[in-house]
Every structure is written in structure tokens, then in C-alpha cells.
Amino acid sequence: MSEGGSFKDMNQIITVENVSKRFSPRLSFGEKIAARLGSPIETRTVHAVDGVSFAIRKGEVLGLVGESGCGKSTLGRVIAGIHPPSAGAASIDSAPVMNAAGRKTTTRIQMVFQDPFASLDPRIRIGETISEGPIAHNLVSSAEAKAYVARWLTAVGLPAEAAERFPHQFSGGQRQRVAIARALAMQPDVLVCDEPVASLDVSIQAQIINLFLKLRRELGLTMLFISHDLGIVRHISDRIAVMYLGRIVELGPTEAVYAAPQHPYTRALLDSVPKFVTDADELVSFKPIEGELPSPLSPPKGCHFNLRCPKAEARCRSERPPLDEQGGERAVACHFPL
Amino acid sequence: MTLLQVRDLQTHFATRSGALKAVDGVSFDIAAGEIVGLVGESGSGKSVTGFSILGLIDPPGRIIGGSVKLEGRELVGLPNAELRGVRGRQISMVFQDPSATLNPVLTIGRQMQLALEAHEKTSEAAMRARAVEVLERVGIPDAARRLDAHPHQFSGGMRQRVAIAIALLNSPALIICDEPTTALDVSIQAQILTEMKALARDLGTAMIWISHDLATVSSVASRLLVMYAGRIIEEGPVRDVLRAPRHPYTAGLIASLPAHAVPGRDLVQIPGSTPSLFDLPPGCAFQPRCTYAQAGCGVMPNLLREENRAVRCHFPLNGSGS
Incomplete structure (x- = not known):
């Protein structure tokens, strides 16, 4: 059983225990009848998250990195209580995030999405967008909503008058600030951020990252920061978790993992990032990972990385490596760690 | 040998609010076999510059002035039938989204x-x-x-x-690559970057590599053009520019990268946001965001050349970077 990351300390706020999330296509009426009659229907289940366990400590920023299709967004949504897990559970202070009926039980976890164009209702003034949740959950009365909204707009660096405007009247960076204000207005303890700067221009990314750093300092927020950008994750995270094809393959303090990765996939991923080269004599060469991400419809047996791994042996093709603690608060899911 | 010569290229889009000057007086040369990075944020005109070279500008857009010469042959104003003989044969293009x-x-x-x-x-x-x-x-x-x-x-x-x-x-002489690896995962991007560099080396194909990512460009290109609000604001050998940028905008972009900060500390940020092309300030377009702006910046600076570097700024930085 993978217990990595659940280093027994009392500071854990989020615990993820053996969470799996599978997506199956909806069967048509005809297919359902055929299935009842015993016909073999190809269900083609996607194992987006496959038996993942870890914990997030109070006040830390945990970076979650991986390539597209590795399940990082799905895992974030399970933790935020948007998707019910197919197995296992995510909990906040030992209370499940979702009840048995698949309903979210807490407002203590809020989410910020990648695309602020898609996550804000274009027809509603942003003041109303921000106050809707807090009013519904009795965090503020309708009468005090205006001042409440102004407070959160100021906190994210927007003028209070912005409440009267519509989403299209903001630039991409400002819109992401609005989305952050909406999440914060619910007074969460945990913020799940899914690629919050990926759709922003380079000069705006730094502004939003600085905002996250400031909010974390001032509000003591705990964050799960999901990104494919290894540079940004390194900057903002205390610890990082690396995902590959539905599983966490490595977890540990950010600087330690970047300095000496223990999983061959983490090593390969770090080697793939284009370096910022300024030395005229320095030769740029990558050591690209061979091959491509296998389909999550049919992941390989054993370690999911074995097809592309330079160190794979017979055991890697048959036996799933557990996320084992390695000392120094690190954990790696590999039979032959580096 | 100069393969492509672009001079004072102007591509405007007619809109209800007036002409949108997406590309406003862009000039540069590409030598045979050279890989040039064209860097800028969204709306800087980098992609429209690429499209304009191939004459792929549809109304309401129009190339209203300037010249694009391929091996001495003028492409601007060439009839479509003749342009079609150039596209895909002498110059081809790779786009961001292969689907x-x-x-x-x-x-x-x-x-x-x-x-x-x-x-x-x-x-x-x-x-x-x-x-x-x-x-x-x-x-x-x-x-x-x-x-x-x-x-x-x-x-x-x-x-x-x-x-x-x-x-x-x-076997084109030039390939215009418009963010060809942006939609790909880093491990696949690394594979493709490696292969594209090998292609340029083995086949002698010149490339214009359009991207918003300085690190990617620094790993493929030998020369760098930086665009802001429709104009080239800095040009030079890629590593010289990255080591010692002369335009405050280039310097700001480089300084804002997490790789140049202590983890957990605030990043250096460029204030404000990219300006609307409808509402550009008079003079230097970067002036409202620039920490070095002075009264003289209300006058448009020229692209000043000095050896193999060029910068469009009245008060260029001359140090060893920030």
C-alpha cells in the first residue's frame, strides 16, 4: 500500500487515502441492453487517478507536476470536492471532503481554475459573482456584501469599484485576480490552484505568482499548486509531488527533489526543460525521454513508466512499486531509485 | 548571404474603431540556414509578422506598406497564384496546433x-x-x-x-515556426526541439522561431528579435541579449522568470499590462510600464543599431544585465 507522504505529523490538513478516479463512457441504451444480455461491451475505462495517497500540511504549498493526461487536474478536483473519487477518500482535518451521496461537505477548500474566461459568468457583474457564495453560506449578509466584496478585491490588488464591472472589461491577469477573490471570499483554509497562470502572458505571470506568495503570507493559506511548468512550481512550492499516468512517483521537499531526483521519470522531466542559456560557449542539448506517454486506457503492468525507463527490469514490468519513504522526508515509487 | 529581407513591414487591420496596427514598421534580415527567434507576448504582432511574410493576411487585415524580399524577389503585392508557388516550396510554415x-x-x-x-x-x-x-x-x-x-x-x-x-x-529554404511546441508536453517538446535543430544543421534550412518562451528560444535560435506592440524593440545574438538586455522591457521579461529569483521570494514584475493596440501611448509604447521612463519617452525612439545589436529606446541599459 502506498503510504508515502503521510509522515506522521500532526500538521496535516488534507489527507488523501488510496484515492482512485475512473471515468467510464456512458453506455447507450442499446449497449446497456446488450450488456445485460451478456454481450461483452468494451467499456474503455480511463484510470485518471490510480490509488494515490499523500498528505498536505497546514500552511504549506504543495506543487503537483506532471504532463498532460497524468491525472493531476483530476486529483485536484477530487481534493476540492468537485469529482467524487471512485475509491478511497480525501479528507480535511479527518472529515471527508465529500459525503456518501457525492456532495461536497465543506467550504474550507476552494479552487482557482486555469482559464478565467471560462470560470466567470460573462453576464454577471463581478461583485455579484464574488458575493454569491459567501451570502449563500451565511458568511456575510446581503447588506454587508458590498463592503465585503470591496475588501477581497483590495486584497487581490483590484480597486473596489471593479465590483460594478463585467468580466469582459478586465484583462486576462485582472480576471484571474477576480477568480482568486471569489475563491478567497469563501474564507477557505485550502486553495486548490489548477494551472492558474498557464493562460497568462509572461509579464503577467510574475504578478499573479507574487499575489499568491503575498496571500499565503498574509492569510496563512494552504495550497495545492498544480502546474506543468517546473520553473514556477519550484519557485512557489515547499514540497512537490510528481505524477505519471495516474500515480505519484516522487514526493519530497522541492529543492531536494530538483537537486537530486530519485525517480527516473523526475530526472528525465527535469532534463527536458529548456534551460535559459546565456553562456555563449554552453552547448544546448536535451536528453529527451524516449517514446510517449502510454494511453491511460491501457497503462502498462507494473510500474507505469517501465516502457520508457532506461533502468527497467523484469520486476518493473510485473510489480507496482509502492511510494516508499526514503528518509529526509522524501518518498519515491521505484524499485531501483536513483 | 541574406535569404529574407523584411523592410518597414506594416500590417493593419481595419476595424470599427479605426486601424489596428498589428505590425507597424518591422525590418529584419534572415541569413540562409540561420535560426532566428521572434519573441513577444500576445498581441505583440509576432504571429502576424510570420503570416505577412507568406502573404497569409485576410481582410480586414492588409499589408499596407513595406517590403518582403526572398532571395531578392519582392513578395508583397505578388498575385496569389504566384504566392502559391512560394508557399510550401520556398517558405513553409508550422503552426501551434497540428490538429x-x-x-x-x-x-x-x-x-x-x-x-x-x-x-x-x-x-x-x-x-x-x-x-x-x-x-x-x-x-x-x-x-x-x-x-x-x-x-x-x-x-x-x-x-x-x-x-x-x-x-x-x-525542401524549403525557410520554415516559419509559430509556437510549434507550445501545445506539447515538455518531454515531447525536448524531442522536437532536438530534431528541429538537427534539421536546420543537416539541411541548411533557415527558421523563424516565433514564441513567447525565452528559454525555448534560447535553446534553438542564434539571433533574437523582441517585439512589443507591433514593433521590434530589441535585436541581437540570442545569448548576448539574454545576458545583457538593453531594452527595459526585455530586461523585465528576463528578470521576471522564476529561474532568476530565490524560491519563495517575490518575482521581479513588470507593472501594468500589455497595452491595447487601439490605445497606444504617444512615443515609446512601453513607457507607461517602464521604470526608467522620462519626459523624452513621449517621442517615438528609433531602432538604433550598434554592431550586431539594436535597441529601440532613448535610454538603453548598458550594464551586464540585472
Whole structure:
């Protein structure tokens, strides 16, 4: 059983225990009848998250990195209580995030999405967008909503008058600030951020990252920061978790993992990032990972990385490596760690 | 030897609020076999510059002035029929999203055959052989069999390889690459960057590499052009520019990268946001965001050349970077 990351300390706020999330296509009426009659229907289940366990400590920023299709967004949504897990559970202070009926039980976890164009209702003034949740959950009365909204707009660096405007009247960076204000207005303890700067221009990314750093300092927020950008994750995270094809393959303090990765996939991923080269004599060469991400419809047996791994042996093709603690608060899911 | 010469290129889009000057007086040269990075944020005009070179500007857009010369031959104002002889043969283009460039209902082989036939009619066997050759060149395994596959049967990275193979079919002198790896995962991006560099080296193909990512560009290009609000604001050998940027905007972009900060500390940020092209400030477009702006910045600065560097700034930085 993978217990990595659940280093027994009392500071854990989020615990993820053996969470799996599978997506199956909806069967048509005809297919359902055929299935009842015993016909073999190809269900083609996607194992987006496959038996993942870890914990997030109070006040830390945990970076979650991986390539597209590795399940990082799905895992974030399970933790935020948007998707019910197919197995296992995510909990906040030992209370499940979702009840048995698949309903979210807490407002203590809020989410910020990648695309602020898609996550804000274009027809509603942003003041109303921000106050809707807090009013519904009795965090503020309708009468005090205006001042409440102004407070959160100021906190994210927007003028209070912005409440009267519509989403299209903001630039991409400002819109992401609005989305952050909406999440914060619910007074969460945990913020799940899914690629919050990926759709922003380079000069705006730094502004939003600085905002996250400031909010974390001032509000003591705990964050799960999901990104494919290894540079940004390194900057903002205390610890990082690396995902590959539905599983966490490595977890540990950010600087330690970047300095000496223990999983061959983490090593390969770090080697793939284009370096910022300024030395005229320095030769740029990558050591690209061979091959491509296998389909999550049919992941390989054993370690999911074995097809592309330079160190794979017979055991890697048959036996799933557990996320084992390695000392120094690190954990790696590999039979032959580096 | 100069392969492509762009002079004072102006591409405007007619809108209800007036002319949008997407590209406003851009000049640069590309030597044969050279890889030049064209960097800028969204709306800087980098992609429109690429499209303008190929004459791929549809109304309401129009090239209203300037010149684009390929090996001395003027392309601006060339009739469409003649431009078609240039596109895909002398200059080809690779786009960001290969799913949008490839025809979903034709096999890869058929699409490659069409691209060859458009310029030269040869035997079916010869065309097939050429298609297999370029597919193998870009690292598609089992190329002969894959010719009969449709685009959806390829992964994103493989599809971009096919798009690059099509661009290579007629051995063009120049390939314009518009963010070709932005949509790909880092591990696939690293594979494609490595292969593109090998292509330029082995075949002597020049490339314009359009991107918003300085790190990616610094790993492929030898020279860098930085655009802001429709104009080139800095130019030079890529590593010189990155080590000692002269324009405050370039310096700001470089300084804002997390790689240049202590983890957990605030990043250096450029204040404000990219200006609307409808509402540009008088003079230098970067002036409202610039920490060094002075009264004189209300007058448009010229692109000042000095040896192999150029900068469009009244008060360029001259230190060893920030």
C-alpha cells in the first residue's frame, strides 16, 4: 500500500487515502441492453487517478507536476470536492471532503481554475459573482456584501469599484485576480490552484505568482499548486509531488527533489526543460525521454513508466512499486531509485 | 548571404474603431540556414509578422506598406497564384496546433501527396518515397505503414512531427515556426526541439522561431528579435541579449522568470499590462510600464543599431544585465 507522504505529523490538513478516479463512457441504451444480455461491451475505462495517497500540511504549498493526461487536474478536483473519487477518500482535518451521496461537505477548500474566461459568468457583474457564495453560506449578509466584496478585491490588488464591472472589461491577469477573490471570499483554509497562470502572458505571470506568495503570507493559506511548468512550481512550492499516468512517483521537499531526483521519470522531466542559456560557449542539448506517454486506457503492468525507463527490469514490468519513504522526508515509487 | 529581407513591414487591420496596427514598421534580415527567434507576448504582432511574410493576411487585415524580399524577389503585392508557388516550396510554415493544420478526413500519405503535387507532378511511387523519407527524418517510426493512417490515429507530438514533415516535403529554404511546441508536453517538446535543430544543421534550412518562451528560444535560435506592440524593440545574438538586455522591457521579461529569483521570494514584475493596440501611448509604447521612463519617452525612439545589436529606446541599459 502506498503510504508515502503521510509522515506522521500532526500538521496535516488534507489527507488523501488510496484515492482512485475512473471515468467510464456512458453506455447507450442499446449497449446497456446488450450488456445485460451478456454481450461483452468494451467499456474503455480511463484510470485518471490510480490509488494515490499523500498528505498536505497546514500552511504549506504543495506543487503537483506532471504532463498532460497524468491525472493531476483530476486529483485536484477530487481534493476540492468537485469529482467524487471512485475509491478511497480525501479528507480535511479527518472529515471527508465529500459525503456518501457525492456532495461536497465543506467550504474550507476552494479552487482557482486555469482559464478565467471560462470560470466567470460573462453576464454577471463581478461583485455579484464574488458575493454569491459567501451570502449563500451565511458568511456575510446581503447588506454587508458590498463592503465585503470591496475588501477581497483590495486584497487581490483590484480597486473596489471593479465590483460594478463585467468580466469582459478586465484583462486576462485582472480576471484571474477576480477568480482568486471569489475563491478567497469563501474564507477557505485550502486553495486548490489548477494551472492558474498557464493562460497568462509572461509579464503577467510574475504578478499573479507574487499575489499568491503575498496571500499565503498574509492569510496563512494552504495550497495545492498544480502546474506543468517546473520553473514556477519550484519557485512557489515547499514540497512537490510528481505524477505519471495516474500515480505519484516522487514526493519530497522541492529543492531536494530538483537537486537530486530519485525517480527516473523526475530526472528525465527535469532534463527536458529548456534551460535559459546565456553562456555563449554552453552547448544546448536535451536528453529527451524516449517514446510517449502510454494511453491511460491501457497503462502498462507494473510500474507505469517501465516502457520508457532506461533502468527497467523484469520486476518493473510485473510489480507496482509502492511510494516508499526514503528518509529526509522524501518518498519515491521505484524499485531501483536513483 | 541574406535569404529574407523584411523592410518597414506594416500590417493593419481595419476595424470599427479605426486601424489596428498589428505590425507597424518591422525590418529584419534572415541569413540562409540561420535560426532566428521572434519573441513577444500576445498581441505583440509576432504571429502576424510570420503570416505577412507568406502573404497569409485576410481582410480586414492588409499589408499596407513595406517590403518582403526572398532571395531578392519582392513578395508583397505578388498575385496569389504566384504566392502559391512560394508557399510550401520556398517558405513553409508550422503552426501551434497540428490538429487544426491537418485535414482529418484524408490520410497522411494523401495530404503529403497533395503538398508535393501542388508544386511538381511526379510519379506516385516517387512521391510516396519522398513522403516516407521526410517522415523518417522527423522521427516517425514505421513511416511507410503510417502513410495510410489518419491524423486522429497519431498522438499530439506525432501529429506535430507530421506537420513538420509536410513543411519539409519540398525542401524549403525557410520554415516559419509559430509556437510549434507550445501545445506539447515538455518531454515531447525536448524531442522536437532536438530534431528541429538537427534539421536546420543537416539541411541548411533557415527558421523563424516565433514564441513567447525565452528559454525555448534560447535553446534553438542564434539571433533574437523582441517585439512589443507591433514593433521590434530589441535585436541581437540570442545569448548576448539574454545576458545583457538593453531594452527595459526585455530586461523585465528576463528578470521576471522564476529561474532568476530565490524560491519563495517575490518575482521581479513588470507593472501594468500589455497595452491595447487601439490605445497606444504617444512615443515609446512601453513607457507607461517602464521604470526608467522620462519626459523624452513621449517621442517615438528609433531602432538604433550598434554592431550586431539594436535597441529601440532613448535610454538603453548598458550594464551586464540585472
